[in-house]
Amino acid sequence: MRRGAWWLCCTAARGNAAAKAVAEVERRLRRLQSAIEAGVDPTALVEPINRAQQELDAARAEQQHNPSVQALSRAEIDAMIDYLGDVGGALSGADPAQLEELYRSLRL
Numbered sequence: 001m002r003r004g005a006w007w008l009c010c011t012a013a014r015g016n017a018a019a020k021a022v023a024e025v026e027r028r029l030r031r032l033q034s035a036i037e038a039g040v041d042p043t044a045l046v047e048p049i050n051r052a053q054q055e056l057d058a059a060r061a062e063q064q065h066n067p068s069v070q071a072l073s074r075a076e077i078d079a080m081i082d083y084l085g086d087v088g089g090a091l092s093g094a095d096p097a098q099l100e101e102l103y104r105s106l107r108l
Contacts, residue, residue, distance in 0.1 A: 014062065014066035015063060015066040017062075018059050018060075018062040018063035018066060019063055021055070021059035021062070021063075022056065022059045022060055022063055025052050025055045025056040025059055026056065028052050029049065029052050029053070029056065032045050032048055032049050032052065
């Protein structure tokens with residue numbers, strides 16, 4: 001369970017970063033397009049447009065590989081808490097040696 005939560009957290013972070021990168025590159029491409037519409041020589045912008053398009057393709061691929069996580073509903077959070085059960089009771093009744101091992105594995 002702990003490893004799954006860690007993976008989900010990291011995946012969500014990468015997905016959110018990719019979504020931000022996609023949005024930023026799309027803004028840059030719109031600015032370049034606006035510059036062309038305003039009269040800038042399109043041949044002067046070929047390289048910046050090509051670089052931005054490559055970055056956009058890479059960010060979209062990353063976004064598809066690591067989708068951003070949507071917010072959890074209250075019902076989903078309640079279900080997760082119910083699934084965990086009485087963690088406090090389990091910890092208070094646990095063997096001190098096992099607790100030490102648990103805390104060490106959690107780096108606490």
